[in-house]
Amino acid sequence: MLVDTHAHLLPHDYPADAPDCFPRMEPIDGDSARTLLFGAMRFRARDVFFNAERRIEAQDAAGVDLEVLSPMPPLLRYDLPPADGMSLARHVNEFTAALCRTHPHRLVGLGMVPLQDPESAAAELTAIRDQGLRGVEIASNVAGESIGDERFLPLFAEAERLGLAVFVHAMPTATDRLPQSAMGTYVVGLEGALGASSLVAGGTAAKCPELRIAFSHAAGGYPLMLPRAQYFWGGSWNEEPVDLDRAVAPDDGPSPLEFARRFYYDSLVFDHRAIRYLIDLLGADRLLVGSDFPAMPREDPAGRTLRGMHLPEQVLRQITCDNAFTWLGMDPPG
Template identity: 70%
Template sequence: MLIDAHAHLLPGHYPDHAPECFPSMEAVAGSTDRTLVFGEMRFRAKDVFFTAERRIEAQDASGVDLEVLSPMPPLLKYDLDPADGLALAQHVNDVTAELCGHAPERFAGLGMVPMQDPEAATAELAAIRDRGLAGVEIASNIRGDSIGHERFLGFFQEAERLGLSVFVHAMPSPMSRLPASAMGTYVVGVEGMFAAASMVLGGTAAACPDLRLSFSHAAGGFAMMLPRANYFWGGAWNEGPVDPERAVMPDDGPSPLEIARRFYYDSMVFDHRTIRYLIDLLGADRLLVGSDFPAMLREDPAAKTLRDMDLPAEQWALISSRNALRWLGRD
């Protein structure tokens, strides 16, 4: 079984009397594609973004058994007025639930919430669960604030209480020091790292030990800095015995690596050498298959890099499906 834990959808339509700040989907002459218009953004979306039958055809063609569908990240627009943000989220969540309802054995859906208003976002989580959605997607920062900021703690506690999965998708910050040309490359690595580190350093991960949290693109550069963080915590190289005399920032709580091994990470990192490092450092039981489909083309077949790595059967079973089922709370 192969589960793609990082795939996106777009609604094919928006209400006729939606606020002016809402996105729109404009018809494309002579095509089933539609153009997403959202502020300055113009994105041509193939019908596989919003048509269940086309998605299943694409799954079958690439060897995917189930997709975890989350809103395309530009919809996570946290500069909207909170009331408009909530209305947009509710529409997208209704569309997601409807699409998943066409074939619940092939789709699991994640909703969205207006994180610019943490109280409203927290209150909406119960409605997400009641729609039959598996969890929620959020951006890696909320208008420049890291997700580990204390003002979002109640949101994560409620997601944990309701048993909802949380998918953190790397998104640029308003304070990004990188040029726009880096948005799809370096920004993903930097913002994913900041988001995951903030969950450790801000105490949210410790406060929510049962939270099922996944990061897009393996949380960017997070895994590369974890050994240094572990040294500062415990004073040991190579995850050896704790040496209090060498520890720069001693802490009697769990080590950064121990906390990081509670998270899940999609393995869309484009290189088998990086995947091997992630398996070695974090464990095969922490990785998920991800593709960013249909915003990006899948490998042919899906997860080809993983398939070609000659992983032990147990590791392949974990990464290809079991971890995703556990993250979704379906084990």
């Protein structure tokens, strides 16, 4: 069985009386696709984004048994006024829940919240749970502010209390240190690393030890930062016994690697050598399959690289199936 934990959707339409800041989906003559209009964004959205039957057909063609659907990241508009952000989130969540109800054994949904208002966002998680959604997608930053800042702690604490999964999607932000062409490549890697490390450095990971949280694209550069952080914490190489005489910044809490091994990471890193590193450093029980479909084409068939790595059958099953159900808080199929 293969579970794709990183797949996106778009609602096929928005209310006619929606605020001007809402997206619009305009029909295309002679085409089942629609054009997403959202500020300066113009995007041709194929019908697989919003049509349940087309999604199932695409799953079958790729060898996917179940998709975890989250809103396409541009919908996470944390720059909107909080009331408008809540209205948009509720519309998207209702659509997601309805889409998933059409094929509950093939489609699982994550909601969204207006994280620009952390208290309201936390309160909305109960409605997300009651709609049958299994968690919430958030961006790796909130209008440029770290998700590890303590003002966002209510969202993570409430997700932990309710047993909801959290999916952190890397969200590029403007930087004058790289050209605009790097937004979808290098900046995504930077954002994943900043999101994950901020939750540890800011104290959220320590305060929410039972939180089930996953990061897109293996949290970017975060896994490569960990050995250095581990050395600063414990003064040793290769996870050898702690040598506090050599430690730069020792403390008596969990080590950086212990915190990192509480998180989940999708394996959308495009190279078997990177996947091998993630398995060796973080553990096979921390990895999930992701594709970014249909915003990006899936590997054909899904999981081809993983299945070509000659992993032990138990390890392959963990990554392609079991870990996803653990992260979502669901019982795996019998």
